Amino acid sequence: xxxxxxxxxxxxxxxxxxxxxxxxxxxxxxxxxxxxxxxxxxxxxxxxxxxxxxxxxxxxxxxxxxxxxxxxxxxxxxxxxxxxxxxxxxxxxxxxxxxxxxxxxxxxxxxxxxxxxxxxxxxxxxxxxxxxxxxxxxxxxxxxxxxxxxxxxxxxxxxxxxxxxxxxxxxxxxxxxxxxxxxxxxxxxxxxxxxxxxxxxxxxxxxxxxxxxxxxxxxxxxxxxxxxxxxxxxxxxxxxxxxxxxxxxxxxxxxxxxxxxxxxxxxxxxxxxxxxxxxxxxxxxxxxxxxxxxxxxxxxxxxxxxxxxxxxxxxxxxxxxxxxxxxxxxxxxxxxxxxxxxxxxxx
Amino acid sequence: xxxxxxxxxxxxxxxxxxxxxxxxxxxxxxxxxxxxxxxxxxxxxxxxxxxxxxxxxxxxxxxxxxxxxxxxxxxxxxxxxxxxxxxxxxxxxxxxxxxxxxxxxxxxxxxxxxxxxxxxxxxxxxxxxxxxxxxxxxxxxxxxxxxxxxxxxxxxxxxxxxxxxxxxxxxxxxxxxxxxxxxxxxxxxxxxxxxxxxxxxxxxxxxxxxxxxxxxxxxxxxxxxxxxxxxxxxxxxxxxxxxxxxxxxxxxxxxxxxxxxxxxxxxxxxxxxxxxxxxxxxxxxxxxxxxxxxxxxxxxxxxxxxxxxxxxxxxxxxxxxxxxxxxxxxxxxxxxxxxxxxxxxxxxxxxxxxxxxxxxxxxxxxxxxxxxxxxxxxxxxxxxxxxxxxxxxxxxxxxxxxxxxxxxxxxxxxxxxxxxxxxxxxxxxxxxxxxxxxxxxxxxxxxxxx
Numbered sequence: 001x002x003x004x005x006x007x008x009x010x011x012x013x014x015x016x017x018x019x020x021x022x023x024x025x026x027x028x029x030x031x032x033x034x035x036x037x038x039x040x041x042x043x044x045x046x047x048x049x050x051x052x053x054x055x056x057x058x059x060x061x062x063x064x065x066x067x068x069x070x071x072x073x074x075x076x077x078x079x080x081x082x083x084x085x086x087x088x089x090x091x092x093x094x095x096x097x098x099x100x101x102x103x104x105x106x107x108x109x110x111x112x113x114x115x116x117x118x119x120x121x122x123x124x125x126x127x128x129x130x131x132x133x134x135x136x137x138x139x140x141x142x143x144x145x146x147x148x149x150x151x152x153x154x155x156x157x158x159x160x161x162x163x164x165x166x167x168x169x170x171x172x173x174x175x176x177x178x179x180x181x182x183x184x185x186x187x188x189x190x191x192x193x194x195x196x197x198x199x200x201x202x203x204x205x206x207x208x209x210x211x212x213x214x215x216x217x218x219x220x221x222x223x224x225x226x227x228x229x230x231x232x233x234x235x236x237x238x239x240x241x242x243x244x245x246x247x248x249x250x251x252x253x254x255x256x257x258x259x260x261x262x263x264x265x266x267x268x269x270x271x272x273x274x275x276x277x278x279x280x281x282x283x284x285x286x287x288x289x290x291x292x293x294x295x296x297x298x299x300x301x302x303x304x305x306x307x308x309x310x311x312x313x314x315x316x317x318x319x320x321x322x323x324x325x326x327x328x329x330x331x332x333x334x335x336x337x338x339x340x341x342x343x344x345x346x347x
Numbered sequence: 348x349x350x351x352x353x354x355x356x357x358x359x360x361x362x363x364x365x366x367x368x369x370x371x372x373x374x375x376x377x378x379x380x381x382x383x384x385x386x387x388x389x390x391x392x393x394x395x396x397x398x399x400x401x402x403x404x405x406x407x408x409x410x411x412x413x414x415x416x417x418x419x420x421x422x423x424x425x426x427x428x429x430x431x432x433x434x435x436x437x438x439x440x441x442x443x444x445x446x447x448x449x450x451x452x453x454x455x456x457x458x459x460x461x462x463x464x465x466x467x468x469x470x471x472x473x474x475x476x477x478x479x480x481x482x483x484x485x486x487x488x489x490x491x492x493x494x495x496x497x498x499x500x501x502x503x504x505x506x507x508x509x510x511x512x513x514x515x516x517x518x519x520x521x522x523x524x525x526x527x528x529x530x531x532x533x534x535x536x537x538x539x540x541x542x543x544x545x546x547x548x549x550x551x552x553x554x555x556x557x558x559x560x561x562x563x564x565x566x567x568x569x570x571x572x573x574x575x576x577x578x579x580x581x582x583x584x585x586x587x588x589x590x591x592x593x594x595x596x597x598x599x600x601x602x603x604x605x606x607x608x609x610x611x612x613x614x615x616x617x618x619x620x621x622x623x624x625x626x627x628x629x630x631x632x633x634x635x636x637x638x639x640x641x642x643x644x645x646x647x648x649x650x651x652x653x654x655x656x657x658x659x660x661x662x663x664x665x666x667x668x669x670x671x672x673x674x675x676x677x678x679x680x681x682x683x684x685x686x687x688x689x690x691x692x693x694x695x696x697x698x699x700x701x702x703x704x705x706x707x708x709x710x711x712x713x714x715x716x717x718x719x720x721x722x723x724x725x726x727x728x729x730x731x732x733x734x735x736x737x738x739x740x741x742x743x744x745x746x747x748x749x750x751x752x753x754x755x756x757x758x759x760x761x762x763x764x765x766x767x768x769x770x771x772x773x774x775x776x777x778x779x780x781x782x783x784x785x786x787x788x789x790x791x792x793x794x795x796x797x
Binding site (some may be wrong): 004211216219223225227231253 | 605606625626627629631636638642643644645646647648649653657658660661664667668671689711714
């Protein structure tokens with residue numbers, strides 16, 4: 001090992017240990033850091049609370065963090081291309097609400113209601129793409145606007161009331177069966193909502209690592225000018241990416257509706273930040289050009305395990321927030337340190 | 348320049364101002380000894396006002412508070428001194444290039460200065476604006492300020508300076524009195540004869556003249572910076588385009604490649620008229636481009652293979668799905684052909700400058716480009732890598748690629764190209780055979796009339 005040879009004689013055991021840690025952190029395709037933290041958290045909580053590592057509790061985590069995972073999949077593709085989508089949680093609420101209103105209140109058949117919910121997600125993504133590429137509004141601002149405005153539209157669609165609203169619902173209509181099944185049921189003990197999240201992750205992984213769209217996203221995020229000079233139609237790609245994120249948000253909205261048994265315009269609040277945190281904790285560069293879906297899933301799990309573990313230990317909610325926020329920063333700080341270590345070894 | 352002004356620290360030597368030694372490496376120190384500098388790239392903050400820029404970082408006021416009316420008032424002094432009548436509260440972003448240049452000079456004058464360093468101050472100015480600048484410089488020298496004026500433009504130098512020092516490759520060659528030399532002599536000194544004969548002439552095969560023109564432009568322009576350009580390129584031909592800083596070389600390249608689409612004129616490829624609106628359309632028409640700024644070329648965090656195929660993703664994918672087997676095969680072939688000495692799965696950002704440049708060339712081979720526009724491809728790479736780039740360019744030409752080679756080095760243009768076009772002031776000012784003397788070329792390029 002070349003690292004071993006470069007250890008200074010005077011450095012002794014400490015620097016050797018440091019090299020070892022650095023090597024551990026750079027394994028597993030650069031995701032080693034996040035993976036080690038996830039494992040450390042699992043081990044720590046298992047030791048601290050005997051009801052943490054139980055099938056029931058793990059199922060619980062899967063059920064609770066599948067929706068953020070779906071949002072984070074779309075978010076990963078956006079962030080890899082050096083964008084950011086603050087509107088994902090609002091879009092999820094809108095899509096769930098539109099789907100619910102169309103099915104329960106307006107009496108459209110199930111597939112039509114689902115398509116309309118997807119169309120709402122598509123529309124938000126397309127509008128984000130339009131504002132960003134045509135009006136040249138920075139991604140952050142464009143989606144910050146959508147973050148608020150889309151919630152407003154969802155409130156308008158639902159009149160601010162949960163859907164189905166039994167004064168308006170048609171005879172026998174509540175929530176589409178597909179949605180409740182996928183959102184709340186389990187098969188062989190596995191929550192279907194986690195299967196949906198897994199499928200979304202698979203789609204995201206395929207797009208990012210196997211398609212020209214994904215390659216273009218990395219190129220734009222890594223060096224926009226080089227991408228343009230290479231003939232990549234940057235605007236069209238950005239547009240597609242925001243639409244993808246909108247569609248993922250729509251699916252997340254359906255799942256949220258199914259899990260709760262109803263939709264409402266305010267559901268999923270705060271999940272946009274959770275999704276961004278998961279992406280970054282998973283090793284994706286917030287400024288674009290690198291990142292993987294696998295890393296993001298690990299990121300979601302870190303956040304999920306952390307919240308769940310603190311809950312089980314009975315840590316007060318106020319403290320949970322403090323710990324949560326600090327850990328997110330710490331993970332990214334560690335990741336930066338890992339990158340520097342890797343760069344130093346490269347040189 | 349940067350050494351004197353303190354922004355770069357030299358390894359050896361010493362500097363004295365008025366007989367007192369000045370420590371190196373501190374812009375603050377240099378300024379306090381009366382040295383003012385105006386850089387070639389303007390160092391103004393466009394969002395701030397003129398006054399704020401003039402006193403950037405030295406705003407008057409007690410305890411961290413700024414007394415803006417005092418700052419505005421104080422800024423009038425240096426502005427008046429150079430005869431620039433302007434409201435100091437105006438924003439720099441609303442000013443033209445020439446006015447910004449004046450603000451830059453006012454900034455240098457805002458402290459008590461005895462020495463003023465000017466680095467290519469006219470590169471962004473029109474003739475008329477340049478004249479005004481010369482008047483100001485003469486006024487300053489009359490008031491006892493010593494001026495060091497750095498320029499490529501020979502007529503300017505001879506017009507304004509009393510003594511001329513020629514630098515080449517970081518070495519002082521000669522200091523002469525401006526009254527005793529002419530442009531030709533100065534150009535000869537700049538070029539250095541011993542070096543000129545080193546490179547053997549690239550023989551332009553006579554047969555390329557019989558080949559059909561592949562790229563032709565008529566009146567192609569994007570005013571005001573690029574004036575109408577007529578150009579003809581044949582397969583296998585290397586055409587050099589030489590021009591000094593600000594002559595419009597890079598504009599020409601960017602316009603041809605659709606980065607700054609032409610607003611006038613026509614462009615034909617293989618006799619068919621094409622409208623190039625974007626790099627994507629340029630690539631589809633068979634063009635390739637290597638930018639002046641190497642950072643524009645590679646995507647550092649993508650592997651070499653992905654960088655090579657970036658402009659021809661359609662070739663290595665089935666519909667929208669990438670075929671990695673095909674991609675690696677294609678990339679490996681071009682990497683080998685261009686002698687990229689690394690594995691293709693390494694991140695491009697970890698390669699040397701020369702290898703990065705070759706990866707970008709490989710990208711254009713991969714996209715089957717038949718016309719290559721190379722803008723200063725040897726900039727910032729070491730001598731060995733340079734040599735390799737030359738050889739590559741020659742080989743590409745032998746294989747039938749038409750190369751437009753833009754450069755700011757006469758030697759490169761002459762030794763590589765079968766024809767040398769000289770750009771000055773946004774237009775093609777002259778065309779030379781490669782056996783033209785370097786003085787002739789340099790003189791044609793120094794085309795600003797003073």
